């Protein structure tokens with residue numbers, strides 16, 4: 107995906123240049139490791155139980171899930187974010203949950219990891235750009251965290267704010283997107299049992315490039331709805347203007363439900379390329395989760411609310 111005001115030809119050479127510079131900086135930092143205090147250790151995840159919400163499809167290999175994706179804070183290239191993302195520290199980490207709630211609270215990542223039993227959920231993951239994967243995420247329903255703060259009746263939407271640190275993220279400070287990366291869900295979407303707070307992948311701690319230490323997976327929506335490295339969750343009354351809506355409002359809507367009948371203005375959404383496969387597949391309505399989520403949108407014009 108791209109923001110319209112900047113053509114790839116304008117940004118790519120400089121992005122590449124800066125990524126190389128960042129790589130060198132990281133490499134230099136690593137060589138100083140002996141004299142720096144060690145980073146706080148990241149503990150292993152508790153065992154995850156299998157979930158009935160998993161799809162019966164073979165997961166995409168770990169090397170593909172961790173080796174291809176989008177993380178614009180680090181790079182606008184599908185693999186360029188991986189190296190630089192390793193420099194990000196994920197401990198200590200805390201998530202502020204605030205806004206229209208009775209009991210706002212800041213959760214340390216250690217507490218978040220123990221808040222509910224971990225589950226392995228094998229979900230379809232469809233990017234708005236037309237590629238897809240099958241991902242064995244580890245996490246638990248976001249609702250388990252959200253309930254802790256007792257949302258007020260006036261809360262209608264939930265915002266998710268990602269980490270933004272110019273010291274390790276080369277694109278913060280560039281006008282690629284309006285930072286920090288902001289996403290949002292309607293309250294009923296956020297509380298839906300499929301909406302997963304993700305802390306792991308393939309049974310292990312989430313790799314930095316996939317959004318460590320915690321990100322969201324909303325499997326019936328395009329991948330950009332799942333913000334990475336979340337630091338703040340805010341209950342609000344009105345629908346938020348998300349990072350991609352600000353960048354290109356006619357291309358990326360608030361709902362972003364996977365819908366093969368509503369094309370992106372610049373490409374069709376009818377089919378997708380499953381990473382590792384040759385032939386394209388038909389994209390399924392709500393990414394194959396229609397039975398579980400179609401009722402959330404009953405009576406809505408999905409061309410208008412795309």
Ligand code: MTE
Pocket residue numbers: 107171174175176177178179232233234268269287315316317328329330331332333334335
């Ligand atoms: N979250 C942040 N903070 N920054 C991003 O650039 N990219 C989004 C989403 N979450 C993005 C993000 C997009 S476009 C997709 S498709 C998914 O992350 C990709 O996640 P993956 O790399 O784990 O597949």
